[in-house]
Amino acid sequence: MDNLNANEQRELQNRVERKQMKEFMNMYSNLVQKCFEDCVNDFTTKSLHSKEEGCVMRCVDKFLKTSERVGQRFAEQNATMMSNAGAGPLGR
Amino acid sequence: MSEFEKTGVRVAVKRNEAIPSGAAKSCQPVIRLKTLTSGVGKVRGHKNTEFQKNGGTSAGQTQQVRHVMCKYKYTKREAGALRTLFQGFDISLNDDSISIDQIRSCLMSKLFSRALIFNDPQFETSTEGIPPQQISNQKKSEPGIPNVKLKLPSRNWLIFLSVTGSFTAALLYDRYAKKKTQQKWCKLVSHLADETLDTAAMPRKVTVFLSAPPGDGLSPARDHFREYVKPLLVAAAIDWEVIEGRKEGDIQKGLAEKLRRMRRSSGEGDQGVVESDDKEAGKAAVAEYRRTHDIHEFGGIRGDIVLGRHTWKEYVRGLHEGWLGPVDPPPPPPTEPASADSNLTESAVPEPTPQERHSGESGETNPLPPTHPSDPPPPPDPPKPAPDILPFISPPQYPNAPTPLSIPSSFDPSTPIQFPHVLGFLNTPTRIYRFLTRRYLADAIGREVASIVLTSGIQGWDYQEADAGRGASQFEDGQAAETAGSRAVQSALEHEELDWQKRIRKRDKGQEGQERVWLDDIALDPRIASRMTRFAALAREEEERAERIESGTEGPIVLEKPADRDGL
Numbered sequence: 001m002d003n004l005n006a007n008e009q010r011e012l013q014n015r016v017e018r019k020q021m022k023e024f025m026n027m028y029s030n031l032v033q034k035c036f037e038d039c040v041n042d043f044t045t046k047s048l049h050s051k052e053e054g055c056v057m058r059c060v061d062k063f064l065k066t067s068e069r070v071g072q073r074f075a076e077q078n079a080t081m082m083s084n085a086g087a088g089p090l091g092r
Numbered sequence: 093m094s095e096f097e098k099t100g101v102r103v104a105v106k107r108n109e110a111i112p113s114g115a116a117k118s119c120q121p122v123i124r125l126k127t128l129t130s131g132v133g134k135v136r137g138h139k140n141t142e143f144q145k146n147g148g149t150s151a152g153q154t155q156q157v158r159h160v161m162c163k164y165k166y167t168k169r170e171a172g173a174l175r176t177l178f179q180g181f182d183i184s185l186n187d188d189s190i191s192i193d194q195i196r197s198c199l200m201s202k203l204f205s206r207a208l209i210f211n212d213p214q215f216e217t218s219t220e221g222i223p224p225q226q227i228s229n230q231k232k233s234e235p236g237i238p239n240v241k242l243k244l245p246s247r248n249w250l251i252f253l254s255v256t257g258s259f260t261a262a263l264l265y266d267r268y269a270k271k272k273t274q275q276k277w278c279k280l281v282s283h284l285a286d287e288t289l290d291t292a293a294m295p296r297k298v299t300v301f302l303s304a305p306p307g308d309g310l311s312p313a314r315d316h317f318r319e320y321v322k323p324l325l326v327a328a329a330i331d332w333e334v335i336e337g338r339k340e341g342d343i344q345k346g347l348a349e350k351l352r353r354m355r356r357s358s359g360e361g362d363q364g365v366v367e368s369d370d371k372e373a374g375k376a377a378v379a380e381y382r383r384t385h386d387i388h389e390f391g392g393i394r395g396d397i398v399l400g401r402h403t404w405k406e407y408v409r410g411l412h413e414g415w416l417g418p419v420d421p422p423p424p425p426p427t428e429p430a431s432a433d434s435n436l437t438e439s440a441v442p443e444p445t446p447q448e449r450h451s452g453e454s455g456e457t458n459p460l461p462p463t464h465p466s467d468p469p470p471p472p473d474p475p476k477p478a479p480d481i482l483p484f485i486s487p488p489q490y491p492n493a494p495t496p497l498s499i500p501s502s503f504d505p506s507t508p509i510q511f512p513h514v515l516g517f518l519n520t521p522t523r524i525y526r527f528l529t530r531r532y533l534a535d536a537i538g539r540e541v542a543s544i545v546l547t548s549g550i551q552g553w554d555y556q557e558a559d560a561g562r563g564a565s566q567f568e569d570g571q572a573a574e575t576a577g578s579r580a581v582q583s584a585l586e587h588e589e590l591d592w593q594k595r596i597r598k599r600d601k602g603q604e605g606q607e608r609v610w611l612d613d614i615a616l617d618p619r620i621a622s623r624m625t626r627f628a629a630l631a632r633e634e635e636e637r638a639e640r641i642e643s644g645t646e647g648p649i650v651l652e653k654p655a656d657r658d659g660l
Contacts, residue, residue, distance in 0.1 A: 065291045068291045069291050072291075072385070072387060075381060075385075076377075076378045076381050076382070079374075079377040079378060079380070079381040080373075080374035080375075080377050080378055081374075082377065083373045083374055083376065083377035084370050084373060084374055
């Protein structure tokens, strides 16, 4: 990574950003799709029922909190592996 | 006709012919035969069969006679066999020659092929002019009502069926009742699982201690935990951490190590010690990550679940070793006998070689300073414990041990959970009894674990029902309460020791002086005993709620949904 010149660095950064954006959009559309299918079941009116709205709120909440929690656990796992990789040669 | 009904086998033989007069051989057209066990006949055996014509000889001689009754006498044995075999059957024979042998073979074959049962009047009217063979076939094809008699199976069958049947029934009922009981306790605590938990918070975590029961492997202990304890923890969404022991002393070591680590992290002992264990290093890394990201552990009461008497003994020993023993490994006794108790020295005598080798290695590879100003016992050992490392402190040394600064005023509450486990062929009756009454075990353990999960209160081990009025002052009650508490700790699950094999309860030759955690009485230091706590028994209202859940009048507590609370 260090042996790239400025142009290449920028290019790389761009690509990474685009990829991240894509991933985020993917997640977002997944979330919308899932919660819409689960919660919205009345098409006689264009507004959301209070029941549907509550459901959507809960659904989004659940999704976000789950991913947050899972993310934390992954980060912890990562930290464990890093520490093992670092302490391994010294410890043995 | 009624006469035939009463007595046994009847055979109808049909043939449209006039009956020639006289001889028994000519008694052909339609013959009914019945067996007799007693009668006029003097003759015996099938050669000497006596036929009698129905309605008198004159009629039979002169007219077309369709039915002739032939009585013939079998031997007693034949008659008995035939009667039992062929009772109530009517048989049609279509043979010209009417020797008794033929009748008999015909009878046999017809009966064995489930021949038709029919009455002669019907037979006579419906089969006018039809060739005999055809009649026979026709009659055969009609389904009749077989005269099957209901009766009990034989004596041996009855014995076999009743024994296997009652065992199966007992087993099925027990498992059914056990399942219901477990569901009851799970429903009692299931509302805890519905509580919302902040994303930055970790759930409550209890510690489970399980070790291989004496004389057996680890898997029965694991199965016991999985069968009786785990369902409740899962139903209440409680996390757990297991400390496992494969052999005697593992739990003690594991717990003591955990406590020493805790003490070291709060500033005791040699701070220069680096965690060499991968697992521990990983745990430290996770703790660090959680600290920086503000993820907080559960702040309430945790609790220790100890499975079985043997584990309980090790647990108590481990508590003492962890809190009263030095944080850093003591010097090996052979090199510095002055610092060690005589008991410890004696116990260490059988294995001096690894210790010496160990200390030699440490001198080469880890040049730590021999003394530390903060800690009286010098720790020349490397932090990595040797596989056969001795306990850091032995029971006789308890009173002289210094009280650590970081010792809390009370420890995490601990609950010994019963773990009945008996081995041996001769104990088969006991084992079968326990196998068939697991519902009671499930109920008792369910109540214990539910009290842990719901945590209605914490009390010292010296707490007794009579003390209830005196409240929290039990710790100051002095000697009496203290000894009561010690007794309660020492005698917890004591009956399980009776199940242990003799082999386990016998000390190895030449090692009589050595410490055996499973065999020695539980030695308690007042400082530790007074700090040990346990969970209060299940509150009465919870007990009543459990009863209502069991009877089906009430379900588990349903928490309000957060959205409903917001009024959405």
